[in-house]
Amino acid sequence: MQQAMNRAPECDEDADVAPLMSLFDATFAAQFNTRLIRGEDEPVYLPAGPQTPYHQVVFAHGYFSSALHEIAHWCIAGEQRRLLEDYGYWYCPDGRDASQQLAFEQVEVKPQAIEWAMTIAANRRFQVSTDNLNGAEPDREGFTRRVREQLLRYLETGFPPRASQFINALRNKFNGPVLCQTWLNKEYPQ
Numbered sequence: 204m205q206q207a208m209n210r211a212p213e214c215d216e217d218a219d220v221a222p223l224m225s226l227f228d229a230t231f232a233a234q235f236n237t238r239l240i241r242g243e244d245e246p247v248y249l250p251a252g253p254q255t256p257y258h259q260v261v262f263a264h265g266y267f268s269s270a271l272h273e274i275a276h277w278c279i280a281g282e283q284r285r286l287l288e289d290y291g292y293w294y295c296p297d298g299r300d301a302s303q304q305l306a307f308e309q310v311e312v313k314p315q316a317i318e319w320a321m322t323i324a325a326n327r328r329f330q331v332s333t334d335n336l337n338g339a340e341p342d343r344e345g346f347t348r349r350v351r352e353q354l355l356r357y358l359e360t361g362f363p364p365r366a367s368q369f370i371n372a373l374r375n376k377f378n379g380p381v382l383c384q385t386w387l388n389k390e391y392p393q
């Protein structure tokens with residue numbers, strides 16, 4: 204297990220992407236008419252329409268971590284949001300100034316906390332994404348702390364239902380550990 208947990212993030216495009224897509228589809232396609240789709244440069248959520256009869260959670264470049272991140276957003280989005288492209292949310296791309304970066308981080312705390320739990324359940328190592336390489340220097344340490352605090356709240360109060368369902372499915376498929384505060388403190392010390 205330790206060897207799998209230490210996979211480098213740049214090695215994310217691997218043999219586990221196809222099983223991840225199959226797992227998502229097996230878990231959610233029938234009930235929510237939603238499929239996980241390997242995309243190109245930019246991830247996006249596309250509701251069903253005349254061209255495609257099912258909703259699409261599209262992740263970037265076949266990266267495992269991108270897929271988990273987009274799934275986390277989907278797990279939070281309510282029924283009405285899931286009828287809108289990208290859930291109807293604002294998104295400012297890379298190159299954000301300091302105030303735009305702060306707004307970005309505020310909406311990313313919950314999805315990244317869920318992504319963290321999913322990553323561990325998939326037996327991989329998590330790293331937050333501040334997603335602003337060409338903009339204001341983010342406070343990565345502060346953002347990581349906020350995401351961790353949200354993860355601890357989820358561990359205490361429970362994850363959203365679809366997130367919980369998929370975390371369990373990932374753990375069963377990829378033999379990830381059961382996540383608890385003690386394990387988190389040991390593997391990801393503050």
